[in-house]
Amino acid sequence: MNKTTSSRQFDVVLWGATGFAGKLTAQYLAKTSTSEPLSWAIAARNEQKLQTLQKELQDEFPDATAPEIIVAESFDLPSLKAMAKQTKVICSTVGPYAKYGTPLVQACVEEQTDYCDLTGEVQWMKDVIEKFHEQASEQNVRIVHTCGFDSIPSDLGTLHLQLHAMKQHDAPAKEVRLFVQSASGGLSGGTMASMINLFEEASQNKDVIRTAMHPYSLNPPEKRHGPTQLSDNRYGHDDLINSWVAPFFMASVNTRVVRRSNALMDDIYGKDLRYSEAMITAKGAKGALASTAITGAFMAFGTTMAIKPTRKLLQKHVLPKPGEGPSEEKIVNGHFSCLLVGEVDSDKIKVKVSANRDPGYGATAIMLAESAICLAKDRAKTAKLDYTLDGGILTPASAMGEVLIARLNASGVRIEVK
Ligand SMILES: NC(=O)c1ccc[n+]([C@@H]2O[C@H](COP(=O)([O-])OP(=O)(O)OC[C@H]3O[C@@H](n4cnc5c(N)ncnc54)[C@H](OP(=O)(O)O)[C@@H]3O)[C@@H](O)[C@H]2O)c1
Known part of the structure; x- marks a missing residue:
């Protein structure tokens, strides 16, 4: 486990939880917390929407660990850094990422918080790689794009x-x-x-x-x-x-x-x-x-x-x-x-x-949530794979490899040799 983040309050903060893909991911995390210990929070820019979602989740999953609430705005870097400091991983569904995503990646790299998202925006990923790959590699921070149906x-x-x-x-x-x-x-x-x-x-x-x-x-x-x-x-x-x-x-x-x-x-x-x-x-x-x-x-x-x-x-x-x-x-x-x-x-x-x-929502929510949990909990396992990297702007394979495959196979997204 990353020494810097091991004592943080949350395993996962889901930012963008009030959006369409965000709500599905929140439901999956709530359901998972009934069978696997998970400390987590839902985050977005609108506190009222977050309170409504928190209540809905409690009604739908009474045995789940109740998520806490964090308010953070995409153009307010201090709010993003304050959010990143509290958690091992931020999972973001705030898009278009090219419009809203860069300050959060900056906050995660600076606060040494692992990160995953659903972007499929190649032009933005290239920009993020150019700006942050070196620093993220040096700091052992794993920034992992494309954790949904793409890719x-x-x-x-x-x-x-x-x-x-x-x-x-x-x-x-x-x-x-x-x-x-x-x-x-x-x-x-x-x-x-x-x-x-x-x-x-x-x-x-x-x-x-x-x-x-x-x-x-x-x-x-x-x-x-x-x-x-x-x-x-x-x-x-x-x-x-x-x-x-x-x-x-x-x-x-x-x-x-x-x-x-x-x-x-x-x-x-x-x-x-x-x-x-x-x-x-x-x-x-x-x-x-x-x-x-x-x-x-x-x-x-x-x-x-x-x-x-x-x-x-x-x-x-x-x-x-x-x-x-x-x-x-x-x-x-x-x-x-x-x-x-x-x-x-x-x-x-x-x-x-x-x-x-x-593919784009039901299965994507599983893939994204399992990626976030894998980043938060399985670092010791992924580090044992000789092809994974400890930090950088990574891909699902180069960050989590077979450890994530095993998680997905157990969660309804099957990856198997025929
Ligand atoms: N890779 C895949 O397979 C896949 C699948 C599904 C979605 N996606 C991607 O995921 C992203 C989200 O899709 P979606 O359908 O869930 O979108 P959506 O319903 O519009 O949700 C967007 C979320 O971003 C929040 N947001 C917008 N502007 C913000 C700001 N300035 N600061 C903080 N939060 C802000 C919204 O908050 P409010 O609720 O307050 O508006 C909402 O929570 C898109 O980029 C989409 O392309 C990818």
């Missing part, structure tokens, strides 16, 4: 596959492909706000587009190169699985995270790893048709979001507003399944990552 299935799925390959064949697979087999759920206002913010930043600053397009944009500066990668917008027939595929909209985030993991973990998957993602449509003519239709819709959505007037129209009339999200029924009845495939010595290794909850 845990990709990052921990690849780690699981490659560790299996190395155990069986003494060598990692040179290429890994992730295929989304099925997914059902919805989107929240916060997710749409983050996406809109990305398009707005891109329209004002060409560097944002360059960062988003660069396949190695999240790698350390001296490792921002590697083999040519398959397109993030890949469609057509995939011979490896003999099926038609269409673009997966999170590929441009997840692929950068997997490549950063490899770079941080001393190229554990090899210097020439090729990693890509796509969505399975189907086999045969039906699959070909669906591949074309989905690719067309994907491109049309991208174009609509890139043009300011149509983006504003979508935002005003179609997309969910901050605080809104999919219904409880959609969350509980949702599911996802991703298949990762790698080949070594003609042996096809397959790893499946799946959950019986919608």
Whole structure:
């Protein structure tokens, strides 16, 4: 355990608890505290909303450890530092992160508090890496982005596959492909706000587009190169699985995270790893048709979001507003399944990552909360893994590795070799 934080009052403070993803994460933490000791607090900018949430949690989980309340505002650094000082870990669901996230990372690095979040904003992560990686490494502070549906299935799925390959064949697979087999759920206002913010930043600053397009944009500066990668917008027939595929909209985030993991973990998957993602449509003519239709819709959505007037129209009339999200029924009845495939010595290794909850909220709340608990309680275990790092701007694999995989497998997000 980190000596500086071992005596702190809380294991976890959940900041953004009054938002859509935040409430689901708070419910999961409350439920967990009935079976595992957990000292925790809910935090946000609005005290009244926090009191209402605290009461709701007490009514829904009478046997849970009641969370305390902390008020902290994203542009008030002293309030963020005061919050960071009280806890081993801060788990943040306050987004868009590019708008609100940087002062909290600064507070966590300065107060030596571990941190995890749900960002999928590559341009912001690159900025955070440039500003804080060195200091966080020196201070042994673990700042871990992308602890939700983006990018845990990709990052921990690849780690699981490659560790299996190395155990069986003494060598990692040179290429890994992730295929989304099925997914059902919805989107929240916060997710749409983050996406809109990305398009707005891109329209004002060409560097944002360059960062988003660069396949190695999240790698350390001296490792921002590697083999040519398959397109993030890949469609057509995939011979490896003999099926038609269409673009997966999170590929441009997840692929950068997997490549950063490899770079941080001393190229554990090899210097020439090729990693890509796509969505399975189907086999045969039906699959070909669906591949074309989905690719067309994907491109049309991208174009609509890139043009300011149509983006504003979508935002005003179609997309969910901050605080809104999919219904409880959609969350509980949702599911996802991703298949990762790698080949070594003609042996096809397959790893499946799946959950019986919608990917973006039900399953994401589990992934984020378990990441926070893992950071707070399992440092001694993660330190024993020879590929994890003690500090820096990290990824789920390079910070928590198999320790988090074990936690997720016990919590309903399955990561298993098929
Ligand atoms: N990686 C994934 O798979 C995944 C999945 C889901 C969500 N996300 C990301 O998670 C983030 C949150 O999404 P969401 O749908 O939960 O959003 P949301 O419902 O709008 O919630 C945002 C939260 O941030 C708080 N907030 C806003 N401005 C603040 C400020 N200036 N200071 C302090 N707190 C502030 C809000 O407080 P109030 O209640 O007072 O407004 C609320 O608690 C987004 O960036 C989204 O993209 C990622």
